[in-house]
Amino acid sequence: MEVGVFSVAIVDDQPVSRAGMERLVGQDxxxxxxxxVSTLDDLSRTGPGAYDIVVVDLPAQLATTSLELVSRTAAVGRPLVCASWEQPPTLLSTIRAGARGCITRQSEQTAVRAALRTVAEGGFSLCPRLVDRFQAELSRQVEEDPSGLAPREIETLRWIALGYTHAQVARRMGLSQATVHTYAKRLRAKLNVNNKADLTRMAIELGHLPEKSSPAA
Known part of the structure; x- marks a missing residue:
């Protein structure tokens, strides 16, 4: 393969939109x-860097499930995430989960082409349609969380509440296990709890985890 030619995987359970993305990629x-493919599990390659880009469409589901999908995608390539963004997850949480680019299902073809090239070359891309939404999310982040938790502590809380071990959380967040231990200790102190069950309860009460979220297997 020639130098400078980037591999793209497309993950979308809608055949028509998947075919449209195939045409856009083929034009570059x-x-x-x-x-x-329809699902991430259908990809023929595995392991870090298996693809230069993985275009993944987020189906309508729980935000935590979508974030896990983005995190899993990041394990095989740079995720370019497509969604309606009219429901969770937020842009910020998606980026924290590993997204290297965000587009909407209403993005112009020129914006999608630009996003593909930017992500392929190692950059970060945000569709112009999402700029105002992203700025609004950043503004909200300036306000301190009512529980006094930092963004990375909230992310750690979500993963722990979903049933992941500290080692699994560390891999998903790109941190050392020792750092996750430190975050967990801070969480217990700030939330005045002593165990994982209470952390999960607090995550739900604070709105950081939907009550119907399924724990890790």
Missing amino acids: PNLWVADS
Whole structure:
């Protein structure tokens, strides 16, 4: 394969939109479709860097499930996430989960092409349609969380409440296990709890975890 040609995997359970993304990728001589599948588990390659880009469409589901999908996608390539963004997850939480680019299902083709090229070359891309929403989310982040938790502590709380071990949380957040231990200790102190069950309860009460979220297997 020529230097400068980037591999793209497309993950979308809607055949029509998946075919449309295939056509867009095919219009760029520096990109090629290595895989086009319905689910992440259908990808033919595994391991870090298996693809240069993975375009993943977030189906309508619980925010925590969507974030896990983004995190899993980041394990095989740079995620370019497509969603309606009219419901959770937020742009910020998606980026924290590992997204390297965010587009909307209403994005112009020129914006999608630009996002593909930017992410392929190692950059970060945000569709112009999402700029105002992103700025609004950043403004809200300036206000301190009522519980006094920092963004990374909230992210740690979510993963722990979902049933993940500290080692699994560390892998998903790109941190050392020792750092996750430190976050967990801070969480117990700030929330005045002593165990994982109470952390999960507090995560739900503070609105950081939907009550119907399924724990990790």
